[in-house]
Amino acid sequence: QQPVQSPQAVILREGEDAVINCSSSKALYSVHWYRQKHGEAPVFLMILLKGGEQKGHEKISASFNEKKQQSSLYLTASQLSYSGTYFCGTYSGGSNYKLTFGKGTLLTVNP
Amino acid sequence: EAQVTQNPRYLITVTGKKLTVTCSQNMNHEYMSWYRQDPGLGLRQIYYSMNVEVTDKGDVPEGYKVSRKEKRNFPLILESPSPNQTSLYFCASSSISGANEQFFGPGTRLTVL
Numbered sequence: 750q751q752p753v754q755s756p757q758a759v760i761l762r763e764g765e766d767a768v769i770n771c772s773s774s775k776a777l778y779s780v781h782w783y784r785q786k787h788g789e790a791p792v793f794l795m796i797l798l799k800g801g802e803q804k805g806h807e808k809i810s811a812s813f814n815e816k817k818q819q820s821s822l823y824l825t826a827s828q829l830s831y832s833g834t835y836f837c838g839t840y841s842g843g844s845n846y847k848l849t850f851g852k853g854t855l856l857t858v859n860p
Numbered sequence: 861e862a863q864v865t866q867n868p869r870y871l872i873t874v875t876g877k878k879l880t881v882t883c884s885q886n887m888n889h890e891y892m893s894w895y896r897q898d899p900g901l902g903l904r905q906i907y908y909s910m911n912v913e914v915t916d917k918g919d920v921p922e923g924y925k926v927s928r929k930e931k932r933n934f935p936l937i938l939e940s941p942s943p944n945q946t947s948l949y950f951c952a953s954s955s956i957s958g959a960n961e962q963f964f965g966p967g968t969r970l971t972v973l
Contacts, residue, residue, distance in 0.1 A: 848893075849905070
């Protein structure tokens, strides 16, 4: 089952903050976050692991509530370059390493 | 440079004409996967492979085939394409683990007339 992302879309002015949520009905081992510019490949942002470890390439913060099977991505002091569609992908453990993606959140940052 | 490549990037074809989209990675990753992306539906997994000669269905496998004869290559085959397979396709690879990022190819935009 796909994780549920909210909101579906958000419009910001440069410098404003946003939170994108990802919720799963299954127990999770990890949550992955990706950003996709229109027509391009998704780009890795961050992985949050059960137990608290985080791995990421950018100065973006996120949280992972294992008990609630929820993750949130925090975009602070947004820049124009933050515009794009954000996807969370969830992995519930098991031997198939299947990552299931949500439907995405479209973030638009205006000047 | 570590990368996942796909070919072709764009393809327009007609119903029923067999086609293959190639995917290759140079990172020695065990895990490879194909996704299709349609507006409002996100990324949906078609097939995945855990290693050479090990493949399995994802969420939307109907109408597709894959093979994994070499570790670096994971082609997607449409034996008899139909218009509902018009979509943007992404190949991805990663190390075996739920704790490692997936690297995506640039995408293949397929139109089936």
